[in-house]
Amino acid sequence: MVRIDPLGYGTKALAHDAGLIASSTEMSGIEYLSVVQVLPFYPIRGLERGLEGRVVLKITVTTAGRIIEPVVVQN
Template identity: 50%
Template sequence: VDFVRVKQDQQLETKQRKPKKPPPPDEPPPDVPPQNFNVAVDSAGFNMSNVDLSVSVDVGGGGFGISDGEYLPIVKVQPQYPRRALSRGLAGYVIVEFTVTAQGTVKDPFVVENCGHIPNARSPADCVDKPNSVFDSAAVKAALKFKYKPKVIDGNPVETAGVQNKITFELAES
């Protein structure tokens, strides 16, 4: 059996559409006469010839300059819940300490305290997974992604060591 396909001539006709021009306005807008804003001020109550306007302001060295300030968190990333903790039904927290750099990034994070516990247990304060908490690495990874506005002293950003952040891991109630 031979199949023969006949080619059909197909030509698509495309219609060229051009946007319509808006009609010209019937009449031009009226000319607005310029307004004169002369304001008369009674100068009888204003005698400013003997006013001393010298002001002395010292903004350096005291740490109270306009741009000085403490570090402020800008971005705090939620940690990823560890699968091992999820499968064991653990909740808990990790306190991470780190240094906020002059660029606002986090460096040298380490775990200060941690606790993993089973929610709704008889004594939820008892940590069942304390020495090497399953939450430690997730908390440290999240802390490395934090962004801060660095502390500013005398107009210059400086590193701030000893910043602590408590990251809590809670199971969603089902």
């Protein structure tokens, strides 16, 4: 399962990350329902070595719920 935390709301979010959220985005009181669960591919060697990381993405979600224009902001 892939967990997507809105920036600034996750348990590991850093305080300075909150500035990356567009000012027009309203997040208060919203609960998310996972409709599709996709198991991500994880390289065997990375798994064996216990490697993990964090990637910050900037995405645009259309009114139809589609993700467009994904951009890696920080990795």
